[in-house]
Amino acid sequence: MTAELPVIRLRPKANARAIRHGFPWIFVDEVVTDRRTRAIAPGSFAALEDGERRPLGVVTVNPNSKIIARMMDADPQARVDADWLKARISRALALREDLFDAPFYRLVHAEADGLPGTIIDRFGDAAVIQPNAAWADRMAGDIADALREVTGVATVVLNGQGRARGLEGLGERSEILAGSLSGPIPVPMNGAIYMADLEHGQKTGLFYDQRPNHAFAQRLSKGARVLDVFSHVGGFSLAALAGGAAQALAVDGSAAALELARGGAERMGVADRFETRQGDAFAALEALAQEGARFEVVICDPPAFAPSKQALEAGLRAYERIARTAAPLVAPGGYLGLCSCSHAADLTAFRNASARGIGRGGRRMQLLYSGQAGPDHPTLPQLAETGYLKSLFFRLDG
Numbered sequence: 001m002t003a004e005l006p007v008i009r010l011r012p013k014a015n016a017r018a019i020r021h022g023f024p025w026i027f028v029d030e031v032v033t034d035r036r037t038r039a040i041a042p043g044s045f046a047a048l049e050d051g052e053r054r055p056l057g058v059v060t061v062n063p064n065s066k067i068i069a070r071m072m073d074a075d076p077q078a079r080v081d082a083d084w085l086k087a088r089i090s091r092a093l094a095l096r097e098d099l100f101d102a103p104f105y106r107l108v109h110a111e112a113d114g115l116p117g118t119i120i121d122r123f124g125d126a127a128v129i130q131p132n133a134a135w136a137d138r139m140a141g142d143i144a145d146a147l148r149e150v151t152g153v154a155t156v157v158l159n160g161q162g163r164a165r166g167l168e169g170l171g172e173r174s175e176i177l178a179g180s181l182s183g184p185i186p187v188p189m190n191g192a193i194y195m196a197d198l199e200h201g202q203k204t205g206l207f208y209d210q211r212p213n214h215a216f217a218q219r220l221s222k223g224a225r226v227l228d229v230f231s232h233v234g235g236f237s238l239a240a241l242a243g244g245a246a247q248a249l250a251v252d253g254s255a256a257a258l259e260l261a262r263g264g265a266e267r268m269g270v271a272d273r274f275e276t277r278q279g280d281a282f283a284a285l286e287a288l289a290q291e292g293a294r295f296e297v298v299i300c301d302p303p304a305f306a307p308s309k310q311a312l313e314a315g316l317r318a319y320e321r322i323a324r325t326a327a328p329l330v331a332p333g334g335y336l337g338l339c340s341c342s343h344a345a346d347l348t349a350f351r352n353a354s355a356r357g358i359g360r361g362g363r364r365m366q367l368l369y370s371g372q373a374g375p376d377h378p379t380l381p382q383l384a385e386t387g388y389l390k391s392l393f394f395r396l397d398g
Contacts, residue, residue: 005047008037008061008069012051019048019056019071022382024111026059026069038063042169043134045072045080060116060135064169070116070133085139085146088114093150096122096376104187105376106208107151112380117164120147121204123185123196126155128204129177132164137173144177155179157198163307174199184260186267190215191242193267194233195260202232202257209373210235210301213339213391216369217299218243220335220393224296227251227288227329229281229322234261234274236299236337241270245297249275251284285325298330299337301391306342315342316353323357330363330396343388350390358394369393 010016014030015023026048031037040046042062048069049055055076059069072080092113096105107127108120117133120143127147131137137160144156160173176199184195187206192214196205214236217226221240228237231250238261241248250261258276265274277284281302300322306315323338330336336358340350347370358365371391379387 005045005058006036006040006061007049008032008040008046008059009049009053010051010056014051016050016056018382020074022380024071024116024380024383025067026071028063028066028068031068033063033068037061037068043136043138045135047076060133062134062168065134065167070111070135072116072135080135082142082146085115085143086150089120089146089150092120095378099375102188103151104189104208106374107147107376109377109386111383112378112386115143117168118143119204121206121208122151122153123187123198123205125153126157126179126181126185126198127151127153128157128159128198130159130162130204132162132168132170134168134170137165137168137170141177148178153179155181155198157181159198159204162203184263186264190218190239192234192238193264194235194238195263195267196233197256197260200256201260202254207232207235209341209377209389210339210391211374211376213337213371214239216371216391216393217297217335217337221245221297224334225249225294225331227293227295227298229285229298229300229326230302231261231276232257232301234264235301237261237274238264238268238270240297241265241273242268245273247273247275249277249295251277251279251281253278253280282321282325285322285329289325289328293329294331294334295329296331296334297337298326298334299339300326301337301339304342305340306344309344312342312344312349315345316349319345319350319353320357320360323354324361325357327358327361327363327396332397334396335368335393336365336396337391337393339389339391341389343385345390346384347390351392354392354394358396362398363396364398365394365396367392367394
């Protein structure tokens, strides 16, 4: 394939060793960006060479992105075609079938599964593709065809929204690539039932990454009053109710998400123990404090407050504020769960911000648990961004 592809070349001082050892991204300042390189159409493939013209593999190129190239295959002769796609998806599927008894999971976790910038979540007989890189956006139909052949799913939805696409110079697009949908899909997880809106919901419709952290919260929740802030479709609250919580309150800014959460509670037969409150999370926490509310378990799972290094300082202040505002709502001896999906805030920084906030909320603490995304979200050790999720549970006294 190399002879048919344009060639892009690293600058002499670029770190070719890191690429040979598995780092999958090449930034624009590492490449000789001559006229031919800039003329490569976004999402096309090229042969990557080091500064001494030695082949490094096949990459996808996007001159519109700071990540100008992403490694597709370390084999310089690789051909990214239908068979290549089916092989990558088959490898990803084999792992998930080892991990789960039912077909509800993240099937492809981007670079960690060898499909750069590509997310695929499976919901039984349906799947959602998030093409967050130009090549995946261009080949979305081919990916859907390979996905259907390998997994047997009938319905494939493309969800082309989010910050990552903007960084690639891609616009928003959403469509059903194959099959049809008749409404939200019920998803069993940790004994709970979640309603996932694949066509209109946030991201792919459900966050599978919190599965093990939902399970830990569930262990703490038997007989407890539970507060789930930034609940989306009821992630922690429905898991808690499935584990025997006495009651649960879900707080979120989205009326549509809370409606789906109530639908899940009804299917589980726990609607009489489930309440929702729509509105700003910080305002809701302050209002609950003024009402004198107390909960044995409080979990806050906000969106990414620090989506980039530039936003890190402000993001850590927001995480601290969440902890400070939530801590007074925890009954003595109760539990506070705090989560971050910001890859720019590493575990140490997030843990320190959370502890500061709890202390400033007037509480003493024990850290019980540090969690991450489930194994259907594998990490690529060379790429910190694939290990973004952090979940901390504290026991509070005082």
